[in-house]
Amino acid sequence: MSKGNLTRRGVLKTGAVAGAGLALPTYLSAAGHEGFTNAPTGSTVTLGFNVPQSGPYADEGADELRAYELAVEHLNGEGDGGMLNTFSSKVLDGTGILGKKVEYVTGDTQTKSDAARASAKSMIEKDGAVMITGGSSSGVAVAVQALCQEAGVIFMAGLTHSNDTTGKDKRANGFRHFFNSYMSGAALAPVLAANYGTDRKAYHLTADYNWGYTTEEAVKSSTEAMGWETVGSVLTPLTQTDFSSYITPVLQSDADVLVLNHYGGNMVNSLTNAVQFGLRDRIVNGKQFEIVVPLYSRLMAKGAGANVKGIFGSTNWHWSLQDEGSKAFVQSFGTKYGFPPSQAAHTCYVQALLYADAVQRAGSFAPCAVVEALEGFEFDGMGNGKTLYRAEDHQCFKDVLVVKGKENPSSEFDLLEIVEVTPVEQVTYAPDHPQVAGGSLGTCNNGA
Amino acid sequence: MDAIILQILNGLDKGSAYALIALGLTLIFGTLGVVNFAHGALFMIGAFCAVTLSRLLSLSHKVEVPGAVDFLGNPQTRDVPYIYDIFGESLGAGIIDWAVPLSILFAIPVMILIGVIMERGLIKHFYKRPHADQILVTFGLAIVLQEVIKYYYGANPIPTPAPSAFVGSFDFGALVGFEPGTIIYPYWRLVYFAFAALIIGAVFAFLQFTTFGMVVRAGMADRETVGLLGINIDKRFTIMFGLAAAVAGLAGVMYTPINSPNYHMGMDFLVLSFVVVVVGGMGSLPGAVLAGFLLGILESFASMREVIDIIPGINQVIIYLVAIIILLTRPRGLMGRKGVMED
Numbered sequence: 001m002s003k004g005n006l007t008r009r010g011v012l013k014t015g016a017v018a019g020a021g022l023a024l025p026t027y028l029s030a031a032g033h034e035g036f037t038n039a040p041t042g043s044t045v046t047l048g049f050n051v052p053q054s055g056p057y058a059d060e061g062a063d064e065l066r067a068y069e070l071a072v073e074h075l076n077g078e079g080d081g082g083m084l085n086t087f088s089s090k091v092l093d094g095t096g097i098l099g100k101k102v103e104y105v106t107g108d109t110q111t112k113s114d115a116a117r118a119s120a121k122s123m124i125e126k127d128g129a130v131m132i133t134g135g136s137s138s139g140v141a142v143a144v145q146a147l148c149q150e151a152g153v154i155f156m157a158g159l160t161h162s163n164d165t166t167g168k169d170k171r172a173n174g175f176r177h178f179f180n181s182y183m184s185g186a187a188l189a190p191v192l193a194a195n196y197g198t199d200r201k202a203y204h205l206t207a208d209y210n211w212g213y214t215t216e217e218a219v220k221s222s223t224e225a226m227g228w229e230t231v232g233s234v235l236t237p238l239t240q241t242d243f244s245s246y247i248t249p250v251l252q253s254d255a256d257v258l259v260l261n262h263y264g265g266n267m268v269n270s271l272t273n274a275v276q277f278g279l280r281d282r283i284v285n286g287k288q289f290e291i292v293v294p295l296y297s298r299l300m301a302k303g304a305g306a307n308v309k310g311i312f313g314s315t316n317w318h319w320s321l322q323d324e325g326s327k328a329f330v331q332s333f334g335t336k337y338g339f340p341p342s343q344a345a346h347t348c349y350v351q352a353l354l355y356a357d358a359v360q361r362a363g364s365f366a367p368c369a370v371v372e373a374l375e376g377f378e379f380d381g382m383g384n385g386k387t388l389y390r391a392e393d394h395q396c397f398k399d400v401l402v403v404k405g406k407e408n409p410s411s412e413f414d415l416l417e418i419v420e421v422t423p424v425e426q427v428t429y430a431p432d433h434p435q436v437a438g439g440s441l442g443t444c445n446n447g448a
Numbered sequence: 449m450d451a452i453i454l455q456i457l458n459g460l461d462k463g464s465a466y467a468l469i470a471l472g473l474t475l476i477f478g479t480l481g482v483v484n485f486a487h488g489a490l491f492m493i494g495a496f497c498a499v500t501l502s503r504l505l506s507l508s509h510k511v512e513v514p515g516a517v518d519f520l521g522n523p524q525t526r527d528v529p530y531i532y533d534i535f536g537e538s539l540g541a542g543i544i545d546w547a548v549p550l551s552i553l554f555a556i557p558v559m560i561l562i563g564v565i566m567e568r569g570l571i572k573h574f575y576k577r578p579h580a581d582q583i584l585v586t587f588g589l590a591i592v593l594q595e596v597i598k599y600y601y602g603a604n605p606i607p608t609p610a611p612s613a614f615v616g617s618f619d620f621g622a623l624v625g626f627e628p629g630t631i632i633y634p635y636w637r638l639v640y641f642a643f644a645a646l647i648i649g650a651v652f653a654f655l656q657f658t659t660f661g662m663v664v665r666a667g668m669a670d671r672e673t674v675g676l677l678g679i680n681i682d683k684r685f686t687i688m689f690g691l692a693a694a695v696a697g698l699a700g701v702m703y704t705p706i707n708s709p710n711y712h713m714g715m716d717f718l719v720l721s722f723v724v725v726v727v728g729g730m731g732s733l734p735g736a737v738l739a740g741f742l743l744g745i746l747e748s749f750a751s752m753r754e755v756i757d758i759i760p761g762i763n764q765v766i767i768y769l770v771a772i773i774i775l776l777t778r779p780r781g782l783m784g785r786k787g788v789m790e791d
Contacts, residue, residue, distance in 0.1 A: 054595075054598075054603075055603070057603065059603045208764070237763065241716045242465075244462070244637070244748075245458045245747065245751035245752075246751050248451070248455060249451065251631075252454070265605055268708050269605075272706075272707060273706075276634040277617055277632065277634055278634070300604075303604050304605075305609060319519065334519055340519050411518070413519070
């Protein structure tokens with residue numbers, strides 16, 4: 001090669017091709033050991049915690065991260081062991097997972113599907129995460145679950161409540177411990193009928209996105225089955241902050257119940273606005289007007305302040321539960337951080353332990369082995385009574401809590417009181433139930 | 449009929465917030481020629497002035513509750529605000545209850561100071577730069593400000609209720625001869641509307657009837673000539689920036705009981721307020737107020753189920769639809785000066 005051929009452009013081109021050529025085998029080799037993506041080779045294993053660290057759910061994400069850090073401590077034999085002491089499976093012994101010390105990396109989902117996918121991808125490709133977990137939105141869960149399926153890693157969903165996560169968007173590599181819209185409807189309806197009667201007219205305000213639709217459908221069908229009539233439903237933009245113009249039509253309708261299918265900031269604002277407009281002081285059709293919030297979260301209840309008092313909703317778990325598992329977790333979390341955990345923290349902590357346990361039982365980190373170990377797995381001692389990870393859709397079936405905003409809270413965390421623990425049988429549905437129908441798990445993917 | 453009255457009331461109240469923010473925005477554009485994307489952040493900071501004062505007033509020490517235990521089994525404590533120790537429990541509780549209105553006094557100097565620092569420290573360096581640069585730097589500033597607030601106050605909304613005297617709603621229907629209970633409106637929203645009208649009136653009076661205002665208006669019309677007359681117009685414009693910041697801040701303070709403030713609330717309002725300014729006419733103060741109320745009312749009507757049933761999704765696009773129509777048919781806005789945005 002003569003000196004004259006060495007142009008700047010030529011060097012750049014060659015460099016780019018060589019770089020790409022070198023990078024490709026690195027990526028493949030990272031995925032190639034032992035026949036599955038990111039097989040841990042050293043004395044450690046890396047888990048990827050993908051939680052909202054910025055954006056409107058950052059506080060919930062922070063609580064999820066606290067729970068994961070606690071889970072890692074317990075898996076590595078530090079701290080008081082938390083729920084490992086009450087978990088019905090006893091294969092985890094505090095020496096990490098399969099003898100490998102648990103390490104973790106974190107990503108920021110920003111509660112945006114594209115950002116969440118990018119952070120999960122980075123944790124898989126750059127950090128070698130063998131499992132991705134966390135999140136605070138169904139849109140994110142569905143997006144990251146699909147990515148993990150393609151990449152050949154396990155996805156243990158965090159807080160995601162839409163039916164679709166384990167319904168039409170389910171994937172073989174994805175698992176959800178959190179409950180869903182159907183379960184909320186099924187648990188809430190009997191309590192609502194018992195407290196407010198069966199002759200009620202409901203008006204729904206629903207957040208205009210996937211979770212809103214499935215929740216409205218679930219609550220509508222469960223309450224209509226109890227004899228309620230749905231007199232109106234309006235979709236509200238996700239970006240809406242002032243709901244007054246959506247609330248005033250409720251005053252004009254003959255509805256005597258308002259169902260707010262809202263979460264997060266939407267829920268805080270719509271509930272606050274509804275209470276401001278005096279809905280709860282109204283008598284309509286000879287009955288006291290009532291408001292229902294299908295999905296409650298303590299963090300959101302805090303945002304709505306005194307407005308949540310007396311309002312029914314459902315939740316996956318609450319720190320005031322008195323079973324041994326919940327008590328152990330609350331003790332452990334409370335001692336470390338000084339306040340009780342949220343339901344998001346609980347589901348994330350449990351998911352981390354369930355994954356570790358499945359690997360330990362399977363004797364392998366290979367996703368397909370983990371899937372096999374989790375499918376149809378029955379366990380107890382994790383705070384919701386006897387629980388089944390159903391093989392058909394990778395959804396956990398367990399008791400669901402119906403809660404009510406507390407009239408006289410004793411602290412800023414004591415905002416909800418448990419009204420009823422709805423038994424698992426009442427919230428179980430067939431895998432081909434119309435509300436979750438469609439989609440298929442497909443086959444598990446080991447990647448590589 | 450009662451539905452229409454209710455939606456007009458709703459629109460007026462929503463429009464008050466739009467008008468107050470847009471008023472400041474257009475004031476800054478009209479005086480300094482800067483498109484200030486950080487204006488929403490000033491509204492948000494105003495709201496957090498109320499949160500801060502309410503937290504300062506509620507600063508507490510812990511007192512053990514005899515016989516009670518917390519969730520970890522330790523002795524239960526309850527918070528007793530220091531203000532109770534100073535003024536006694538009933539007066540102390542009354543002061544905390546009135547934290548939001550009291551925050552007005554706290555917010556005015558804070559907001560003027562923030563506005564002046566913002567203008568002198570950053571924005572003045574961008575006067576001669578293209579609008580794209582101004583938008584980028586002020587948008588960046590807005591993000592920085594909201595992240596700072598999030599760092600200290602968290603991402604969750606913080607409930608900041610109105611004084612208990614204003615909780616509840618007013619039966620407007622019964623007053624004007626409709627069936628009782630059909631047109632009810634929260635007291636605080638009526639207060640907000642009255643407050644907005646007062647502030648808007650005060651700003652107009654200030655510009656219209658004071659010498660300072662006259663000079664500023666002259667500067668808005670022809671900056672160069674006013675400068676040639678030996679008047680330091682820059683200094684006056686800086687003060688106007690501080691004033692605009694205070695107006696946005698007060699809008700934020702009074703808004704806190706309507707919706708619990710969070711770090712993102714400024715951004716939620718910013719885009720809408722820009723549309724208001726564009727519809728009203730860039731730099732036109734009456735235009736901003738008129739468009740604020742107009743768009744607030746239109747948005748309210750578009751949210752009615754009867755309207756959504758006819759045109760699905762209209763509630764989500766109405767404001768932008770109006771903006772497109774205005775930009776296509778009358779680019780200078782409803783009351784904009786001839787030539788602005790038309791070259």
